[in-house]
Amino acid sequence: MDRKELLELQKFATQIRIETVKQVGIRGFGHLGGALSIADALAVLYGKVMNIRPDDPKWADRDVMVCSKGHAGPAVYSTLALKGYFPMEMLETLNQPGTKLPSHCDRNLTPGVDMTTGSLGQGVSTALGMALAQKLDNKDSKTYLFIGDGECNEGQVWEGAMFAHQHKLGNLVAFVDDNGKQLDGYTKDVMDVGNIAAKFESFGWDATTIDGHDIEAIVDAIEAALKVTDKPSCIVLKTVKGKGVKDLEDMMLNHHVRIDDDFTNKGLAELEEVMAGIEKELANV
Amino acid sequence: MFKVIYNGEIEAKAHKDVFGNTLAELAAEDKDVVYLDADLMNSSGTYKFWKENPTRAINCGISEANMMGVAAGLSAMGKKPFAHTFGPFASRRCFDQVFLSIAYAKNNVRIYGSDAGVTAAFNGGTHMPFEDMALMRAIPHATVIDVADGVELAAVLKQSKDREGLTYIRSTRKNNYQIYDPSSEFEIGKGNIIRDGKDATIIACGIMVGESMKAADMLAEKGLDVRVVDMFTVKPVDAELVKKCAEETGAIVTAENHNIVGGLGDAVSAVLLEECPVPLKKVGVNDEFGQVGPQDYLQEVYGLTAENVAKTVEEIIASKG
Ligand SMILES: Cc1ncc(C[n+]2csc(CCOP(=O)(O)OP(=O)(O)O)c2C)c(N)n1
Numbered sequence: 001m002d003r004k005e006l007l008e009l010q011k012f013a014t015q016i017r018i019e020t021v022k023q024v025g026i027r028g029f030g031h032l033g034g035a036l037s038i039a040d041a042l043a044v045l046y047g048k049v050m051n052i053r054p055d056d057p058k059w060a061d062r063d064v065m066v067c068s069k070g071h072a073g074p075a076v077y078s079t080l081a082l083k084g085y086f087p088m089e090m091l092e093t094l095n096q097p098g099t100k101l102p103s104h105c106d107r108n109l110t111p112g113v114d115m116t117t118g119s120l121g122q123g124v125s126t127a128l129g130m131a132l133a134q135k136l137d138n139k140d141s142k143t144y145l146f147i148g149d150g151e152c153n154e155g156q157v158w159e160g161a162m163f164a165h166q167h168k169l170g171n172l173v174a175f176v177d178d179n180g181k182q183l184d185g186y187t188k189d190v191m192d193v194g195n196i197a198a199k200f201e202s203f204g205w206d207a208t209t210i211d212g213h214d215i216e217a218i219v220d221a222i223e224a225a226l227k228v229t230d231k232p233s234c235i236v237l238k239t240v241k242g243k244g245v246k247d248l249e250d251m252m253l254n255h256h257v258r259i260d261d262d263f264t265n266k267g268l269a270e271l272e273e274v275m276a277g278i279e280k281e282l283a284n285v
Numbered sequence: 286m287f288k289v290i291y292n293g294e295i296e297a298k299a300h301k302d303v304f305g306n307t308l309a310e311l312a313a314e315d316k317d318v319v320y321l322d323a324d325l326m327n328s329s330g331t332y333k334f335w336k337e338n339p340t341r342a343i344n345c346g347i348s349e350a351n352m353m354g355v356a357a358g359l360s361a362m363g364k365k366p367f368a369h370t371f372g373p374f375a376s377r378r379c380f381d382q383v384f385l386s387i388a389y390a391k392n393n394v395r396i397y398g399s400d401a402g403v404t405a406a407f408n409g410g411t412h413m414p415f416e417d418m419a420l421m422r423a424i425p426h427a428t429v430i431d432v433a434d435g436v437e438l439a440a441v442l443k444q445s446k447d448r449e450g451l452t453y454i455r456s457t458r459k460n461n462y463q464i465y466d467p468s469s470e471f472e473i474g475k476g477n478i479i480r481d482g483k484d485a486t487i488i489a490c491g492i493m494v495g496e497s498m499k500a501a502d503m504l505a506e507k508g509l510d511v512r513v514v515d516m517f518t519v520k521p522v523d524a525e526l527v528k529k530c531a532e533e534t535g536a537i538v539t540a541e542n543h544n545i546v547g548g549l550g551d552a553v554s555a556v557l558l559e560e561c562p563v564p565l566k567k568v569g570v571n572d573e574f575g576q577v578g579p580q581d582y583l584q585e586v587y588g589l590t591a592e593n594v595a596k597t598v599e600e601i602i603a604s605k606g
Binding site for chain 2: 029030095098102103104106116118119120121150151153155182183184190191255256
């Protein structure tokens with residue numbers, strides 16, 4: 001990947017963060033921590049990897065994405081709006097009466113959202129069904145899946161892990177957002193999920209662990225995963241819950257937060273500064 | 286005895302604080318009380334209790350089915366488990382474990398499902414239980430409760446501590462209209478006449494109790510004298526009281542923050558049909574899924590308002606002729 005492409009993807013990730021903070025900021029509360037931690041992986045998927053048509057969201061041969069940690073909806077909505085699935089202004093309607101952008105992802109409301117999620121664990125199985133359908137139809141398309149590290153507490157995740165191996169879902173790439181936290185705090189204090197990659201490996205998956213905020217590492221890991229076609233792949237993203245907004249990163253219980261204008265503006269200023277740095281570099285390549 | 290202090294104001298204390306404080310009290314008074322949660326302690330007012338009492342509060346992580354099985358095992362060994370998660374995850378996400386390991390195996394477990402119905406508000410459709418009472422009612426011998434305010438929540442939590450079998454309690458995590466004076470006492474299985482009247486009876490539970498009191502005030506201005514019953518125990522429903530209200534007022538409107546399929550309305554109408562048929566209308570969610578939005582907006586959308594209750598009462602009184 002050349003420098004320019006890398007910078008473009010970093011820019012996309014930063015835009016996703018900015019729009020996500022704005023969305024939640026307008027409402028004053030939301031699941032901001034776990035939305036910000038997956039922004040980089042979303043940027044790589046939608047900015048480079050996925051075969052999609054934003055003007056035809058239901059295109060039958062598209063790659064699909066299931067955000068099983070459905071509460072990260074706002075990050076997904078930012079990504080889709082920036083890709084042109086719907087107007088940017090729609091982002092202002094998060095959780096408003098009659099909105100098409102609810103807290104948790106809903107395939108019947110939002111253009112570009114491929115599956116309804118929110119009850120943790122359930123998105124995993126639905127992604128397996130989608131990947132299986134692609135395989136049964138001999139399609140080249142892929143299924144991408146986001147799972148929370150806390151979500152891995154659900155037995156359904158591991159029922160799915162067995163299934164995906166049994167049915168050789170080589171077209172499935174699952175990301176586990178290992179931000180080390182769930183709702184009640186650190187996963188190691190609530191329900192220690194241990195070595196996630198080793199667990200998936202022991203279920204017969206191809207698994208790797210990378211820095212989930214390193215765009216290049218994400219690109220490389222996905223490319224490697226796509227070469228594995230006889231079994232499912234798991235990419236464990238080591239991330240920071242609330243990534244990009246210092247006050248949020250430092251907050252211990254940062255799952256569902258109330259934020260005021262000062263908090264939002266400070267966070268946006270930090271992200272705008274990152275953005276300015278990227279733009280400056282981009283101008284020079 | 287209970288004392289009604291309803292005056293249209295919202296209660297001071299959020300139910301999550303009532304829950305946290307009551308659990309701490311129960312745990313202090315009875316060494317066998319154990320509290321289980323599925324990664325929602327910081328959402329339900331018990332985070333501090335967990336941090337201070339790590340052996341009395343057991344965080345099960347996001348594993349509701351496992352949690353219900355663990356609760357059953359604790360009960361089998363003589364503990365008194367209280368398990369909490371949001372209503373949908375406390376009912377449909379783990380239904381077979383609740384049915385078999387808890388109820389069928391005759392273990393004694395109290396389940397608290399918070400964010401009842403539209404009170405799930407901004408968490409939206411996936412988190413909005415309109416069917417939890419229907420599911421729990423379908424379990425033999427289960428006790429199913431939808432509380433009207435925090436005073437009642439504290440009381441039923443305390444009473445359920447030594448209750449046999451499965452007790453399911455639902456409520457908001459936030460604040461409802463205040464209904465009862467804190468000195469009030471309640472009996473599980475007995476409905477409360479919280480406002481007397483002779484033209485019709487509104488039988489309500491949960492957030493609809495306050496709405497029904499408001500509706501009765503609105504109707505009084507039109508010269509209609511309407512009784513309001515807080516039927517917080519939806520199962521076993523107080524059949525004697527239902528019959529008495531039917532006989533004395535001749536018409537019944539039920540009001541619930543739940544699907545009209547399988548909830549309070551069905552429980553009351555079953556009694557009426559067999560014992561004392563009088564006109565009945567149900568106010569509740571008309572077989573719809575939940576959706577995201579502010580609670581007051583959702584109450585409008587689904588007709589869970591004092592205005593709709595009042596309108597329905599007027600209709601039924603007119604139909605009595
Ligand atoms: C079945 C189910 N149980 C509980 C919840 C409530 N809940 C929403 S998010 C969350 C914590 C999720 O932690 P994790 O998967 O690590 O997500 P992240 O930290 O990345 O946001 C909980 C308990 C839910 N949505 N679904």
